[in-house]
Amino acid sequence: MRILVTVKHTPDLQSQRSFTDGRVTRTAEDGTMNELDENAVEAALQLVEAAGEGEVYALTVGGPDAVAAVRKALQLGVHHALHVSDEAIAGSDVFGTAKVIAAAVRKVHDEAPLDLVVTGMAALDGLTSMLPTALAAELDWSQLTLASALSVDGGEVTIERHLPDSHETVSAPLPAVVSVTDEANKPRFPNFKLIMAARKAPVTVWTLSDLALDPAQVGAGAARTTVIDASPRPPRADRIKVTDTGDAGTQLANFLIEKGLA
């Protein structure tokens, strides 16, 4: 069982997140591995542990600071870390990013076939959830998204998927791109031994030329969308806070009635 997990370097949810020149500000200090990618790492490790053999690769794309994301994956127990870093990638939209990841996946796959790429359900900065679909399409592999449970058997992967109006079970042949939700598992905590080992573990760095990708296909120039304005929203004005001394329910109701909401 050979699995590659994509991990993203994102601003910590608890930090003051912001934009710089239309792009999400990413710094080494408050950046981390996207929390939902922990579920992807966990799913991959569990599949390899259940199979009793195999390897897990963690792959990230981004500037020098993004290495923090694969270091975190190493702490959780993945076997190999890959970091695609090239200035020409900056400003890529989801389709450019998918091209880069697909090229890196193919490079690993050509050395020895992969069974799965596992991703998180979304990155908690952009939250578009588009990457797994774009990646599956780029690779022309099976696409199984939003898995709340998954299993691999006889060359097929089967997932359960909870949509607002239905619960689906979906199967597809390997190789496949699978995205997992935060319902899929409970991510493990890194142990001391792995934390120490992760510091020294090698991280393979690839540029676009290592992936035989034309820089014109990715980056801000190829992006089909551009953020042209980003500004912090002011806090809600005129907030009212009352402490219940016996009539707060009535006050709340009166507030809703005045607003025409009740």
Next chain:
Amino acid sequence: MTIAAVLIDHRHGAVTRPALEALTLARSLGTPVAVWLGEAPSADAAAQLGEYGATEVRVVDAADARVASRAAAAVGAASGDADVVVMISTFVTKEIATRLALATGAGVVVDAAGAELVDGKVETFQTVFAATWDVRTRINADKAIVGVRPNTTHATPADSPAAATVVVVDAELPEARERIVSVEPVEQGDSVPLAEAPVVVSGGRGTSGDYSLVSDFAELLGGAVGASRDATDEGWISHEHMVGQTGTTVTPALYVACGISGAVHHRGGMQASGTIVCINMDPEAPIFEISDFGVVGNLFDVIPQAIERIKEHRGA
């Protein structure tokens, strides 16, 4: 002339309110044509689409359109001449939008709160980072796909109804690798789906698992019942009710948070709501920072009193 295709969301043959919102938005972007996947719409449904401006209703009766690649091919077959494709933003349509964009070279924005034409290009606006930032995005590509959140456009009929001519579109759909093994519908009852509800009343840890008051309040206000991650993890209420970054994102006119502290995961799913009201025992809970009206108190005291006052007001 700009053509704006709208993927129509429909349930049991009826057009959903978000679909009418999307048609309303599409009228400001071009000449709307409706795209309908599934068995042809009833005359009433087609007429309703006409009232909201659809000049045509293009029907693709595609089997297995649950698989994203097939659904995208079906939408693509019915929107080849469109400059803009509008759809309601859900986990399912985001996949359709992605596949359609790869097939057509279109630029995509999902989770938009609105869109307009500026110098012939579509620009979208939306909130990000748990609704703490406003972002405006220009779609550079010639074709634009916009996923719009429910409750962000007010659905209004067109000044005069359009023809809504039903046209059946033949589509060659690709063989899918994915095979749907089983589908179990989730019982919705008569209630409005969470994402579309104009009012959401949510309960969290403070309910201790007792959702009766939250449900009563939601029913009185004509809303849907939501929950925090804490509550769904406890098994007090099913996952479909979870409001948050990994559950359902809601933007109702009114959001009532009962016994919910307001962790960032929850705020990310509701902070763009119109008016926010909260009831919480802990005066330091972060939910108060984003509430227009907050009560420090016990929801088991506050909700019954509020219900009584609203009933009294309505009876008066």
